[in-house]
Amino acid sequence: MLVLIAVGVLAFTALAERLDVPAPLLLIAAGVAVSYVPGVPEIHLEADVVLMGLLPPLLYSTAIQSSLVDFNANRRAILLLSVGLVAFTTVGIGAVVHAILPGISWAASFAIGAVVAPPDAVAATAIGRRIGLPRRVVTILEGESLLNDATALVALRTAVAVLVVGSDDVQIWRVGLDFVWAAVGGVLIGVVFFVAVAWMRTRITDPVLDTGISFVIPFAAYLAAEEVHASGVIAVVIAGLLLGHRAPILQTAQSRIAERMNWRTIAYVLENTVFLLIGLQAQWLFGDVGHSDLSAARIVAVCSATLAGIVALRMVWMFIARYALVRPGPDPDIGYTPPWTFTFVLGWAGMRGVVTLAAAFVIPVEAEHREILLLIAFTAVAGTLFIQGLTLGWVARRLEVPPPDPMDDALARATILQQASKAGYEALDAMEFEDPHGVVELIKQQTDQRNFAAWERLGTTADQETPSELYSRIRREMIDAERRRVLEIRKSGTVASEVISEVLSMLDVEESMLEIAHQEHDELKVVNERRRPGGEVCDDLERYDAVETADDPVCQACLDEGITWVALRQCLECGNVACCDSSPRQHATAHFRESEHPVMQSAEPGEDWRWCYVHHLTA
Secondary structure, three states, X not given: OHHHHHHHHHHHHHHHHHHOOOXXXXXXXXXXXXXXXXXXXXXXXXXXXXXXXXXXXXXXHHHHHOOHHHHHHOHHHHHHHHHHHHHHHHHHHHHHHHHHOOOOOHHHHHHHHHHHOOOOHHHHHHHHHHXXXXXXXXXXXXXXXXXXXXXXXXXXXXXXXXXXXXXXXXXXXXXXXXHHHHHHHHXXXXXXXXXXXXXXXXXXXXXXXXXXXXXXXXXXXXXXXXXXXXXXXXXXHHHHXXXXXXXXXXXXXXXXXXXXXXXHHHHHHHHHHHHHHHHHOHHHHHHHHOOOOOOHHXXXXXXXXXXXXXXXXXXXXXXXXXXXXXXXOOEOOOOEOOOHHHHHHHHHOOOOOHHHHXXXXXXXXXXXXXXXXXXXXXXHHHHHHXXXXXXXXXXHHHOOOOOOOHHHHHHHHHHHHHHHHHHHHHHHHHOOOOOOXXXXXXXXXXXXXXXXXXXXXXXXXXXXXXXXXXXXXXHHHHHHHHHHHHHHHHHHOOOOHHHHHHHHHHHHHHHHHHHHHHHHHHHHHHHOOOOOOOOOOOHHHHHOOOOOOOOOOOOHHHHHHOOOOXXXXXXXXXXOEEEOOOXXXXXXXXXHHHHOOOEEEEOXXXXXXXXXOOOOEEO
């Protein structure tokens, strides 16, 4: 059965990519259909399997890839959603369910409210990234979904305790104390695991051992926190955020690459397995509801009211939080304060997932109308995924919410590399060594070539092949020939297999870097849009405004030398047009050195970004 589930997940995920539809939605639909196929055994999700088996690795894989800097910058919005919105939804849905279902207690009503309250990180970010939501929206969604499970599970634990022991034995002050300890204890345990693993990683250089340790962290942190009645969710998230943030310092490059690739694979399989498992619950859930003594009309009413309620309550809270509590400032990605449309899209992205369905099974068997409560949870998950998941892209486009601009990313990457190289050259100048073989010149050439390639990706003329593209095409064909020759040598059996594997790995690493650069350049050619000013600027960039370039600008010096392909830049002091550093002669830089005119502007079609030679900044 496990093998069949894995094969089904991979097959339907591949089909979703070919059909260009969100994989979560196709997997849920497939799971529902398969659950009704004769001979397919019933698969009942157990709460412990999800909460202790699937949730920790999914949380950890998201946390180590999340930016602690972005998380901290949006912490107020994240906390208002992960704590305030969950409490608001729990109470609101509890009131709705209590009003519609006859004879149900307030404890059971609040229990199902806590179950459906938290949106799912996997569903929201999977769909959000696919359709290209703004980074700030995705960051808030990730942060909210990483922490809101803790709030919901504490609220659910309290409601279940009331169900089991009765309301008379539950004290409000103790509930508050439990919540505080869940948060504080989770943070403390997460920090302890971070410190312990950080200490180990400074003494470990083997990437296999390092990755093996990372597989243990989410389960160990979760179980350790739960053992002392703290929040395992918070412990895993804190450990993951801190370890991911410190990875460039604590781990070797090989360890970081190995961990990143392994966790991407694990998350890919688990995320999609989760959605298939959700769909597989449909047959037996509907079967159990068929034995309920409630009318079909009332069952439909409570499920529909709950679904509408979680959507409406989230939207109400979003605008309350924005205009009364958060009042966001300018977004560095777009250069201005996000409009109300960002808030609406963030509110519409509240898809529920497997935690909601798993948490529903925590409700005791003896709870009144339990089968209806389970159906409510299933309806919340399937309904939000299909209604909001299918329409989220359309809503974002209708509201003209801009996706991240790859041209901005390419420009920022080139700027960062330029400044990093400047720091590297300063370190090089401070070194003392003998260089009879011209090693320093070779290092400078390789560093410059890396920077030139980054700047060159900003030249997006579709019908011209840049020098870096030509290099990539030639080098990849050479690598193919080299690999074929290595495989011939391997076939002969004259060289040790370990040596063959090392050489093939070297070729693979180089080829993968070329492929990434090639794919990015193709994307930039498609996206090629006019840039908007933004980001950090210096006095020189503020002094020079973008200007209209000539209809057919040329670098006359290059033409005189017979060079036909160049990326053009225009001096904003004197108007001189010359080729940039990705071109063979670098006449724009030569012009700066001669004239000391500080700012140049791209003279390529559809580009108006500016570069300051003095401060190494762009606008």
